[in-house]
Amino acid sequence: MNFLCGRTILLGVTGGIAACKVPFLVREIVNRNGRVIPVLTENAKKFVTPEVLEVFSGERIRELFERLSSPVHISLAGECDLVLVAPATFNFIGKIHAGIADDLLSCLIAATRSPVLFAPAMNKNMWRNPVLQRNIKELESLGYKFIPPGEGPLACGEEGEGRMREVPELLLFVERELCPEKRLSGKKVLITGGGTEEEVDPVRVITNRSSGRMALSLVKAFFFAGAEVKLIMGRHEVDIPSIFPVKNVRTVEEMKEAVLSEFEWCDILVMAAAVSDFIPERKKEKIKKGKEITLKLKPAPDILS
Ligand SMILES: Cc1cc2nc3c(=O)[nH]c(=O)nc-3n(C[C@H](O)[C@H](O)[C@H](O)COP(=O)(O)O)c2cc1C
Incomplete structure (x- = not known):
């Protein structure tokens, strides 16, 4: 484009x-x-x-x-x-x-x-x-x-x-x-992007390789088509232009809360974030190195449902 x-x-x-x-x-x-x-x-x-x-x-x-x-x-x-x-x-x-x-x-x-x-x-x-x-x-x-x-x-x-x-x-x-066509003029679009991260202990997280690039491309495409856009972003590598309102979140729970609080506002919701499917049982203390460990993972809440 x-x-x-x-x-x-x-x-x-x-x-x-x-x-x-x-x-x-x-x-x-x-x-x-x-x-x-x-x-x-x-x-x-x-x-x-x-x-x-x-x-x-x-x-x-x-x-x-x-x-x-x-x-x-x-x-x-x-x-x-x-x-x-x-x-x-x-x-x-x-x-x-x-x-x-x-x-x-x-x-x-x-x-x-x-x-x-x-x-x-x-x-x-x-x-x-x-x-x-x-x-x-x-x-x-x-x-x-x-x-x-x-x-x-x-x-x-x-x-x-x-x-x-x-x-x-x-x-x-x-x-x-x-942009020749403003087909989405007057529409409000909420886009999620980036990846969530879940804490394993106070210093470690489990995350994924989502860069946020997909959300950035989407937000531009909707903006060019005339829509008003808002983003909810997990961890990401791309720079989001400051003209777009962004709510930054870290975990699946935070992502879910943010989506629910903005849901009424939007006409269209695009969920492009890579949301964790599992949440590890978080240890209060930093896990000591040198020993084999087993991480217990429970299913993460499904934001879509
Ligand atoms: C150092 C300096 C910086 C200026 N910066 C601005 C500015 O950022 N925005 C603005 O509206 N006027 C600014 N001005 C005032 C304009 O230069 C002035 O209104 C001028 O008449 C504008 O002419 P133009 O609109 O025909 O270009 C500045 C003036 C000076 C001396």
Whole structure:
């Protein structure tokens, strides 16, 4: 599944510190056989140079008034499958909300009929500012899409909501937008994944080789198809993108409890976890080495029944 292959992404870059992540975003799309046309605001050029984006994308950086006979903003607006603005500043979101078109990026957003996706990035107080929140709400009602920012350390030194999502997460939203069928729009899907582990003694466990890869593939497929997804994960080796809510569990009992507590929420339950069939009798003390031992195993509860 690679919804970026052969598609043209118009990547708008505005003047926020997160613009320094953009070369990696461009490289990732190009590596996945997508075409990226970067368009920078004047202030974005203070955070990432046009030359760097030209090298990473292989595309010439365009300007609004470079060709008057056939305006660049009109041709680019028609050429792209999707416009992604990353990072999207407080200022730029306000401009689009106000219907201002005074540079190449805002002109082509005014002219395009392709989906437009904003990845806001800013200080937490700017993010919570009611003017911005009103602008986002009203733009959403007009069909513009927003990638909710994450929480964590911000460039200004504070901590909180407002961080632009990392590149792999931005791409999940881009791919969802490019996915041709949204057959599961409005559906809630609960997915279990990874492997459970059962304690033998205070330091040892019995587990299995489940990596969680199957659950990760499933969660992406359901997300691309438009569903709202939640995960319940046992021990796993894969990184789960932070846009997906995850409840981490260890044992079969914990897995069962988590599934039962979320069961009412979901329309579809996919049980991809490798759940232990047996639970060992747990020793209170660490079992001493050097002697042959016999482990007594009792059947684990069957979550499906
Ligand atoms: C060092 C620095 C970092 C900034 N980071 C952000 C930011 O992350 N998000 C934001 O909305 N504005 C940020 N700003 C403010 C914008 O650069 C400013 O609003 C500018 O007018 C945006 O222009 P543009 O939207 O046309 O690109 C920052 C300004 C400075 C000086």
